[in-house]
Amino acid sequence: GAVVSQHPSWVICKSGTSVKIECRSLDFQATTMFWYRQFPKQSLMLMATSNEGSKATYEQGVEKDKFLINHASLTLSTLTVTSAHPEDSSFYICSARADRGFADTQYFGPGTRLTVL
Amino acid sequence: AQTVTQSQPEMSVQEAETVTLSCTYDTSESDYYLFWYKQPPSRQMILVIRQEAYKQQNATENRFSVNFQKAAKSFSLKISDSQLGDAAMYFCAYRNTPLVFGKGTRLSVIA
Numbered sequence: 001g002a003v004v005s006q007h008p009s010w011v012i013c014k015s016g017t018s019v020k021i022e023c024r025s026l027d028f029q030a031t032t033m034f035w036y037r038q039f040p041k042q043s044l045m046l047m048a049t050s051n052e053g054s055k056a057t058y059e060q061g062v063e064k065d066k067f068l069i070n071h072a073s074l075t076l077s078t079l080t081v082t083s084a085h086p087e088d089s090s091f092y093i094c095s096a097r098a099d100r101g102f103a104d105t106q107y108f109g110p111g112t113r114l115t116v117l
Numbered sequence: 118a119q120t121v122t123q124s125q126p127e128m129s130v131q132e133a134e135t136v137t138l139s140c141t142y143d144t145s146e147s148d149y150y151l152f153w154y155k156q157p158p159s160r161q162m163i164l165v166i167r168q169e170a171y172k173q174q175n176a177t178e179n180r181f182s183v184n185f186q187k188a189a190k191s192f193s194l195k196i197s198d199s200q201l202g203d204a205a206m207y208f209c210a211y212r213n214t215p216l217v218f219g220k221g222t223r224l225s226v227i228a
Contacts, residue, residue: 034215034216038160042220042221043208043218043219043220043221044218046215049215093160095162095216105150105164106215106216107164108154108161108162108163110159110161111160111161
């Protein structure tokens, strides 16, 4: 149980285009999901907290107009990188916190590697 | 603000031996959760073990156990009978909304 999927697992796009990444909790409901960015050999950096049915909460320094987050249902959150540039190339990871059971535990998706040319 | 410190950037252990990864944290709260996550080369974050602060008993999961010292704000992870598949980055995390991560310890397992 407690499986989180991410799609796509990797994506290459041209500079100026937009890319959407999906995060799904497969066997549990998650009112709250999180989006992280990870640079090589570094820890996870929280970008935003996504709440179902409301606006996401962005961390300081994260451009909300560039990284659009939509939490449309209790099992799906999406991150759209708009007008992507090479500096947006990174590894993006989502996590979901279960509404029941171990409600304080976050389960992570496998990540999405974004390369912007 | 809560902080999590992992003072060992890299560790190594011989296969079948035991290794302990250190983690300290800072908080003013009395009730909280602590976690160890493993990130192998695939980069999938995997929950290894969790500890609830109000529980005095140290959590164990098969070959993984913790030494939770609440007064000292210490939360170390012990891996017994190390296996090649244990090689990974290990992150200590403090439960808040959201998680607060340490910088990680890269564990190598030597055959």
